[in-house]
Amino acid sequence: MEWSWQRIPSEFLVTGVKLCRRGKLGKRKGFLHVRKGRIEGLGVGIPKVEGVPALDGEGLICAPGFVDLHAHFREPGHEEKETIASGCKAAAKGGYTSVVTMPNTDPAIDNSGMIRYLIDRGREAGLCRIHPTGSVSPGLKGQGMTEFGDMVNAGAVGFTDDGMPVENGGLMSNALKYADVLGVPIITHAEDKSIVGKGCMHGGYWSARLGLVGMARAGEDVAVFRDVELARSSGAHLHVAHVSTKGAVEIIRRAKAEGLRITAEATPHHISLDHSRCRDYSPLFKMNPPLREADDVNAVAEGLADGTIDCLATDHAPHTDTEKEYQFDQAPFGVTGLETALGVGITYLVNTGIMDMGKLIQCMSETPARIFNLPAGRLEEGAEADFVLFDPERQWVVAKDDFQSLSHNSSFLGETLTGRVTATFLGGRLTWRDQD
């Protein structure tokens, strides 16, 4: 039977692809057999299945659908920047099938009703699996704890006040202990506001030269250190969001060596760009934590390569063009990432020899799913058929009119990236196909 993109049957084959799973990229061509939304079989060579339509994936890599542990979908409150539906479209285009959303919406995700609302909105969109996190404190105000248990029962996969640090160490300590019993991590946005102050970019040569208020590395290092020590005393699982300094990488490396339950993520922009990008005052390079120095970029990339940092997470933070046209010090923090993450990873990590393809893909799928205990990231028999097909050699220019996200605030606009998603499948259904 002929393959048709228009009418994808419930049983089909993908052939001629290289399978990428468990940290390894297959050398020989293989196939994936999908049946009723699940993976029926997979392997090298040609399948011994007859009468099933086959998608010819010659030249493509077939990997588990990507899993993002850190995205801001802005709904409710700022639907002009992103909705659950538009965020899911962006995720599908980027090859993602599972996304962990951050709770700093307006109002914040701080009760079980809100958790259910997000999951329902995700199901309606039907393009990826939404796993919400709840806030640590009601309204992200940093005082008191939300109803973790109720929210976990509703589907919350972790707790964080991301966007803001939990400044009160006692609250953080309690949150770690309390969440641990429920089997979910606390995600720390590690920033000491008393050190960072009104900073709007990394504190160093470029901030001094440009006359912008800098954010010292120490502001991140100190906060990571505090939370690591709190996790040590409770034995709980701490997940460090968006690691950006060499100091933080070193603290996490030591903590892991000591056997603490610390996991960490790094963003595509922190493994690729440094603070000199701010030289033209473009708010497309303004995010928190900020772009750091070249040795930080190297340390974070190496941390990802050696497993100190577990995964690549986008910190997808959409903002309108208007907001990103404010002056640098006035513009909001954050850049989008879901649609460029694979290209940035291949361009800056694989093609530079820092990581091989198998490891990169693992950092974007299997590992994040494992550390957050999500039913995702597995390309194996019996698993949900969440997978992505991508062309590892395809070069493309990041362009404003080529985003599914409602926002276009990417640091990589105009840049040529290598590696682009061809198609994404969620439970055997096509959620994205590249028509370019």
Next chain:
Amino acid sequence: MILKNKDVLGLEEISAEEILGVLEMASRFRAVFDRPVRSVPIMRGRTVVNFFHEPSTRTRISFELAEKRLSADIINFSSATSSFTKGETLRDTAENLAAMKIDMLIIRHNSAGAAQYLAKVLECSVINAGDGAHEHPTQGLLDIMTMRQRLGDLRGKKVTIIGDISHSRVARSNIWGLHKLGAEVTLCGPPTMVPGGLARLGVNIEYDLKKAVADADVLNVLRIQLERHSSASFPSNREYHRMYGITEDVVRTLKPEAFVMHPGPMNRDVEISSTVADGPRQVILDQVANGVAVRMALIYLLSGGDPGALSPAQE
């Protein structure tokens, strides 16, 4: 053409040759000040907008005076008299200005990079009258003009800038301009106010005032921005004055021909003692007069004025 770009955004982007060309023109205008009629009708019919998005008295008056002496039509608008609120984009401002068909924009803004942004989106010339803590090129030029009037060629001359370097656009413009003319720059102030990151620009950083001024030819004393230091970057005005204030005692240790500058407005008896501010070693009012001349020269040259106009300066 003396100035290569349509805008003057900072001394970082300007060459030594351009700086000297502007200063030559400025000294010709300076000579006009001593005539009974001080205006020259060379900008008649051209519109200059002074857009001050941050309180300023001196710089705005200096620009206005420069524009009036060139007979330009002037429009002033400032955050105090217009409906600017936090968050309104400069793009909207720019589009309004472009629609009004103005010839030149003078912009003062509290955000670093604001002048660059407007220059990029507007066809008219833009002069940066100070953007955040980034640059204040006309102040840099008038400082350099004042130094050259006393010292001549600045190659090998030692300039020490004292005070709140972190928040100072004057310091950054001085550094770029002075380096281009071959002067040596030392920054001095409490460590909380002198960003170490600037060492990479090739300046000396010295926290001890005595050492910083010992063989200086010029002291450029910056205003302490009292309103910006709520988070204790120095203990008190009294302590600042004792540690970094330019007093008679400090002046006595200077080389005999060395002099003191201040961009104003002064906090008397904080960064500079009244006796020095009113004394024989300061050139503060020369700076003010040069400021008008420098601004006239920039506006004139950016408008395509003939650099050979007016009789050569009598100096």
